[in-house]
Amino acid sequence: MKPLEHLLSPIINNLNSISTRLINEDDKIFIEKIKKQKMDLLQKKITPSQADLVRPEIVESWIRSSENGLDPLVYNDPPLMDALSFEKRIKEKDFFIQTANPYIAQLENMLSHIESYIFLTDEHGLILRVVQALGKNKFRLTPGTIWTEKTIGTCAHEMCIQLKTPIQLCGPEHFCRIFNNISSSSAPVFDSNGNLEGTLTISSPHFDRQNSYSLGLAVIMAETIQKEFQLSVNRELFHIALTGTEDAMIMINKCGVVQKANEAACGIFKHTIPNLVGSQIGDIFENQLIENSILETEKPNLNANIKLKKIKQKLFSLFIQPIKSENITVGYLLTLKPINQTLKLSQSCNGFTSRFTFDNIVGTSPQSVKLISLAKRYARYTSNVLIQGESGTGKEVFAQAIHNESRPDGPFVAVNCAAIPKNLIESELFGYEPGAFTGAERIGKPGKIEQACDGTLFLDEIGDMPVELQAVLLRVLEDKMIMRLGGCHYIPVNFRLITATNKKLLDLVEKDLFREDLYYRISVFKLNIPPLRxxxxxxxxxxxxxxxxxxxxxxxxxxxxxxxxxxxxxxxxxxxxxxxxxxxxxxxxxxxxxxxxxxxxxxxxxxxxxxxxxxxxxxxxxxxxxxxxxxxxxxxxxxxxxxxxxxxxxxxxxxxxxxxxxxxxxxxxxxxxxxxxxxxxxxxx
Incomplete structure (x- = not known):
């Protein structure tokens, strides 16, 4: 026996056991009283509060139905949506219908010995799907018909749509007297955002043959359809996300086993791990970041640099997001981006651009002509440039012009060494890992050197850089590698360095305020900008x-x-x-x-x-x-x-x-x- 059938078998047995029960005289008297109250209410012989034999929400629905021009003694066939509009609506609700179909078929099989209707509606009362119709189907309950308070009056699925909760209506609780022998149980189906997707209804031509078990059956089946619908939508969205992005995406379970991987991810590992699905993450990544941190804390990590096993000199930025179901973590989605791609996104978001070119430099004096010509010559090469001149002479304008001549597609990252507190300049230049120091951002932060990759790093007021940091900068210029504060691995960097100062650096060298070896490293090319006078x-x-x-x-x-x-x-x-x-x-x-x-x-x-x-x-x-x-x-x-x-x-x-x-x-x-x-x-x- 299938699990769902096993769960519902007690309900089915109870429905079968009451199928022969007859209505006693007290029941008949009570039903007649409801009919009379409804007519008295609609004829305004009594007030709504005096119609106390049914629930207040049903009384309110009776009144609205009457105000819509309906007569409880006259049944008008519900309107049929035109074929073109209905076909369009079916396409819009196709995912919902296809998800519900196997469960409706299963429900039909369970109720094969009980005369009943089973039908599916959308969130507006349009009939989408009907199975096991009642005899000659005198009610015209067919796909495409519109059953609402405006068309047929009070009915179970319309009440379910309005109240967004399961409900059962028996006999004269319906508005029209043609339904006096009908009993209907309806339950809502919601999407993952809590929006109503539609309803599932079970109706019987004999209200004495439905009770609370009928409503329970409708609720359980609707909830089953709802869960499957939400999962199906999520699976479809996940599939679209995996196939519709150039990023490498990998889904793992809580044990760290790869469950899914898109083509971009498989392409990265095709020569090293041909069968990526089923692999352990320990076989993929060099460090133990995921095993020791993410899988234990179940928290997202949005910016972690990581190396892949068997893939040399390849550094990626790893984004990790837990996948949750009913607030329980069931796995993780890993997104891998090449470090340069991540930095370019960061650079564009932070506005690391330059706007000055040599065409923007005003001046035709012999000094200016000679200076511009020399700067253009320097721009052809990658060696470091030192720009000297008094404050306000336009040193950064020349730096940007050189950058736009040599690396126009890369970022231009400017840092004023005199404007940053000494205790922060190291983290500004080199960045830091999560939790590197008190007050650090939770997800860490790349430094200005890292952000200048494939572009230009402009260090203004280089003469004010702390001596202890000068040694670190010298090492970076020699090795083209940096390590973030609190980090444990080196990150390759490729940038051109342009520095500027209004001080005489050689005088600072003599006073041991500036490293001599750094001076010669940064001053391969020199530009001396004359004062305006x-x-x-x-x-x-x-x-x-x-x-x-x-x-x-x-x-x-x-x-x-x-x-x-x-x-x-x-x-x-x-x-x-x-x-x-x-x-x-x-x-x-x-x-x-x-x-x-x-x-x-x-x-x-x-x-x-x-x-x-x-x-x-x-x-x-x-x-x-x-x-x-x-x-x-x-x-x-x-x-x-x-x-x-x-x-x-x-x-x-x-x-x-x-x-x-x-x-x-x-x-x-x-x-x-x-x-x-x-x-x-x-x-x-």
């Missing part, structure tokens, strides 16, 4: 570029820079370099009001370094004083200033007071600059 005509180009960029970003008209303001900016020393110039232009763009930037629109620290400001009308256009050769040729700011003073003296017939007004300097300052540049007013042009 030494870049000549680049200042003019940068000013125009920054004004244009700000206007475009804010969607405003580009203002004009007055000649006096331009001269003040040109003769300023720019200790903060390009970063300071950008801030000054941003300030001026906010302060100007009539489309022209005057000196008063510049920050105080700029104006305070200039001589007493003069009005714009007192200034001869710089373009006419310092010809296009001065502003467009590659000369320094001092050379520009010298040339402008010569032109001003010439324009004022060598009157120093008038020339001072033209260039916006005090008379004493102009005399000092004439002396500084070796000019003689009498010899001026």
């Amino acid at each position: 030494e870049r000549g005509s680049d200042v003019v180009q940068l000013i125009d570029h920054l004004i244009t960029a700000y206007a475009n970003a804010e969607c405003i008209d580009k203002p004009t820079l007055s000649n006096t303001a331009k001269y003040i900016l040109l003769q300023y020393n720019w200790p903060g370099n390009i970063r300071q110039l950008k801030n000054v232009i941003s300030y001026a763009m906010c302060m100007h009001t009539d489309g022209i930037i005057y000196p008063e629109h510049l920050p105080d620290e700029i104006l305070n370094t200039a001589s007493t400001p003069v009005s714009e009308k007192d200034v001869v256009e710089i373009e006419s004083l310092a010809t296009s050769d001065v502003l467009t040729n590659n000369v320094s700011v001092k050379e520009m200033e010298k040339e402008v003073i010569k032109k001003a003296l010439h324009s004022s017939d060598n009157h120093v007071r008038d020339a001072a007004k033209i260039v916006g300097l005090s008379k004493s300052t102009l005399y000092r600059k004439i002396k500084e540049y070796g000019l003689d007013p009498n010899d001026a042009l």
Whole structure:
């Protein structure tokens, strides 16, 4: 005997034992009272609370059925869904029907000696499947008919749908009198998310031949269908997940034996473990992470680096998720990703990208042209680059440009060694395993070096790196291997290193603040970025570029820079370099009001370094004083200033007071600059 039949045999025996029971006089009287109460209620002779012979939910359903225009004395055949719509619905419910079919057939066999209906509905009351119909089927209970409160009134499966619980209706508890001799027991079937999938109903033409055992039979069979349906859906989803991904996926049981594996997983092991299914995980992985940790704790592990046996130099990231059934762990799903693939996903999520190229570098001075040419040459190779220069000169811009020229498809990971606390910089660079230290993330974390794989690691302010960490970095540069904090195995890394500093590293070497061997390791190629004050005509180009960029970003008209303001900016020393110039232009763009930037629109620290400001009308256009050769040729700011003073003296017939007004300097300052540049007013042009 099958297990389900063995479970249900007591219920079947009880159903058979009452099949000949007759209704006594008291039962008949009670049934007539129910009929009368229903009619009195519908004719509003009594209130709902006075209809106390049946359950309140049935009374409410009677009222709704009547409000839908139905007459309990008249039976109208239920509507039939059109063939096209029904065919579409059958396809939508195919998984549910196919799951229920073998159990309905088994139930039909069990009830072969008891006259009854067995039918399946969807969650809206549409009849999907009917077996063992009642005699001539006078009720038109056929697939495709719609049985609801709106079509036939109160019935068991409709009540089951509304209440989402098993229910049994006998005789006149149904709305229409044609069902006065019918007894129906209905039970719901839910999906794995708790949504109603449909109902299973067992009906008899003789309500005296059904009792609580009938309802119990419907409930047990519905629950059996429900479990099988949920498992089938999960199996189908699992199959889709296994076959629809490029990741290697392996399912193991609680004993660590492989139960299933997709094609990607079998492909990894095809030369080492041809028969992956049935293998022990101890035969697959080198360390004992799974056996000693996961199988004991039954907790997921979302980021563990692991090596495979018999597959050399192949490191994978392992994701482990328990598979649960009714809150009990029945196995585990293992997902293997090549470590580089995992890192690329992490890099994209963390925004490790670069946006500057050599085309974004503004400047045509001899210094800039030479620097860009040298940087492009360095970009062709993989050796380490050291970029030196004052703060704000654009060291990271050059680093990104080199990266985008040499490794544009890889990540650009920037780390400011001066901005990270000394006690955290090691974990930031090298990452850590789960539980490596107090406060560590539960799943561990890859470090910046690991995240820079196949790309560029940019270490800014390298001079501020702790000496004890410099030795570790040197070892990484030599071996191209790292070990996470708390880890026990090395991870291969492939990255290009670019470093930057505003300090003189050789001076730090002499003071034992920077390792000499590391200095020579990171400075194979060197770029020395000159300060802005030494870049000549680049200042003019940068000013125009920054004004244009700000206007475009804010969607405003580009203002004009007055000649006096331009001269003040040109003769300023720019200790903060390009970063300071950008801030000054941003300030001026906010302060100007009539489309022209005057000196008063510049920050105080700029104006305070200039001589007493003069009005714009007192200034001869710089373009006419310092010809296009001065502003467009590659000369320094001092050379520009010298040339402008010569032109001003010439324009004022060598009157120093008038020339001072033209260039916006005090008379004493102009005399000092004439002396500084070796000019003689009498010899001026």
